[in-house]
Amino acid sequence: MRQPPMIETCGLAKSFGRAPAVSGLDLQIPAGSTFCLLGPNGAGKTTVVRMLSTLVRPDAGWARVAGHDVAADGAAVRREIGLSGQYASVDEFLTGRANLVMIGELCRLRRPAARRRAAELLAHFELEPAADRPVRTYSGGMRRRLDLAASLITRPRVLFLDEPTTGLDPRSRLVMWDVIRRLVLDGTTLLLTTQYLEEADQLADVVCVMDSGRVTAQGTPADLKASVGGTRLLLSLPPGAALGRAAAILAPHAAGPVRLTGGPGRLEVPVVPRPGIVTDVVKDLDAAGIPVDDISMRRPSLDDVFHALTGAGEAAA
Amino acid sequence: MIPDVASQLPALSFETAAPPPARTAPAWLAARYWALHDVWVLTRRTLARVITTPEQLVNVTVQPLILVLLFSYVFDGAIRLPDGGNYREYLIAGIFAVNMGGTAQGTAIGLAVDLSTGLIDRFRSLPMSRATVLIGRTLADLSLTLVAGLVTAMAGLAGARRSLARTGRPRTGAAVRLFRRVGRNMHRDPGPRRRGRPGGRADGHPAAVTDVERFHLGQPDDSVAA
Incomplete structure (x- = not known):
């Protein structure tokens, strides 16, 4: 670099x-x-x-x-x-404007410059209507914006x-x-x-x-x-459906082991995304006489990363 | 659908942010200048809070008055001094002390609140001199104490006028009495430094102590002795 x-x-x-x-x-x-x-x-x-x-x-x-x-x-x-x-934080007993001017002066701006800057920031963060009210009357969002402005x-x-x-x-x-x-x-x-x-x-x-x-x-x-894995296909089958048989039918489409996930009749199939994969899966299941209630593709989220990583830390602790 | 907020916001320019101060003065002088500047800004901050919340003034106006009235009228006669005399002569000094203690407590609580809300962290992350957080608040609270002192002194003077009208002679203030007693004890000290002091009298009394004062200081209080 x-x-x-x-x-x-x-x-x-x-x-x-x-x-x-x-x-x-x-x-x-x-x-x-x-x-x-x-x-x-x-x-x-x-x-x-x-x-x-x-x-x-x-x-x-x-x-x-x-x-x-x-x-x-x-x-x-x-x-x-x-x-x-x-x-x-900011001083709750001062107005939003007074807070910004004070911090401006502490940042070594001259007073008129601090005033101008405060007005500019108040306008930018849509705080002008509340500028001359004490900060303790602000809502949480307004206070955060003032804080950021500061x-x-x-x-x-x-x-x-x-x-x-x-x-x-x-x-x-x-x-x-x-x-x-x-x-x-x-x-x-x-x-x-x-x-x-x-x-x-x-x-x-x-x-x-x-x-x-x-x-x-x-x-x-x-x-x-x-890093936590690719796209997955989530299937929901009606109660009493033959999950084992369904898993066997899905196995050729899967990029990894088919898993039973939380809730009855739910299957998670890791897949490599390709056009037409969903229709293929549904066709095969339909041919075997297994009805499907719901089907969805899921891309990994940071949630998965987070749970995979911090969960492991907890288990080790 | 959430509107695109960013496009509605007015443009934010940073041009008004001042350039760093010109380094014409020597560094130590500039540092002192900015420290004083910061103290002044923070003193104004604490005083500005009085304007937005005038209730804070109750502590320095009504409270000393109530104390003066309480101890001079309600508790009058309940307190006896061991060596006689009127405790009212010590009253105003005592209330000064109570006010000072109360304001010091207010300073401590205010700092604790600033610390817990994170305001002091904000100050500490600014390019300002760090001691000024304490100095600024102390100066502001000191000026509030001055108001309390003024109120107390005026209440005391008003009371003294009444008592003067009643007894017909001025009462010696506690502080003056104290200094005189100290002075008397000192001039009785037979230390070598005092002996032969120019203007001193044959019996060792400095010339400054007059007979009238000796009468006041030296005589036991007739009323108590009786």
Whole structure:
């Protein structure tokens, strides 16, 4: 790679007491990309963000953000980053506008510039009608947008979003996603943490699945999906149907073993997608006198990746 | 169908973000300038909260008044000083102390709330000087304490006027009495430094202590002795 990565970590570790929160994390995030840390609660995602944004010191290893070491040159890192989400907040007793102006001034803008910037961001995030109300009267979605606006006062080259849509309703989540996509178009490097697979799928270039402080898988959403298996055909047969015989008929079409899945009369057949496969399967079953209630093709989702990876971790623990 | 929100949003430009401040001044001077600047911004922040939630002013206006009235009228006579004298002379100083303690508590609670809501994490991720979070809040709370002190002092002065009208002579303030007692004990100290002090009298009293003061300080309180 000719260009150095915008975020780079090597052996990054942090533990609280005796419990390791993050152990031996190696990341390379190129400039302008969206990187997603995906994992269940307690996986260490937030700790990674807090280390990279200089809020906590790593116990071991090093990390560089925009070329500056987080431990040795925290002040330089803080000039390049924006942080928003679970743990960075705004003052509930101030108005939305006052919050943005204050943070602008703390970012060393002069007052008129801070005011202009606040007005611009309020308009951009559709917060103008509520701009002069105290933040404690805001809805969850409005507060998140204000929070994001606060982290964009000076144009950060690196943006950390810690669970930006946790607890939002579906419409607010879609608004948030659109906002985030636009930021990335501007060339901002984004590190996103989320518990939502769909969010990672929608936004991320690279997804890193974390569990118990370790990386369990990393790759593009497409790679990860491919790693847990290909397309499957899901069949639902009426109660009392001859499942064994059906499985035998399906076997020639399958790319792997035919499995019985949850619920009575349900079969899962791994297949290699090709034109006409569904009609072939139905024709064969029909010829054998086996009726079919329902049939569907399913492509692997990040859900499958997530369950396959984090489930294995739980079983080992 | 969800509308395409992105296309409706006004364009966001980053041109208004200021360039980094020109480095004409030496680095240490610039650092101090920005630290003061940050303190000022954060002090204004805490004071601005008073404007949006004026209830906070109750603590520094109504509460000292209630304390003054409570201890001067309701509990009057219930408290006796071991060496006689009127405890009201110590009252205002005591209420100053209570106010200071109360405001310190408010500062601590406010910081704890900022810490738990993540506001301090936000500040810590900004390129600002870090100590100013504490200094800014302390200064703002100190200015609120000044309001409380002013209210208490005015209540005390109003009370003193009433008591002056009743007894016909000014009561010595607690602080003045305290200093005088300290002074008396000091001039009785036969240390070598005091001996032969210019202007001192033959018996070792500094010239500054007048007979009138000796009368006030040296005589036991007649009313208690009786």
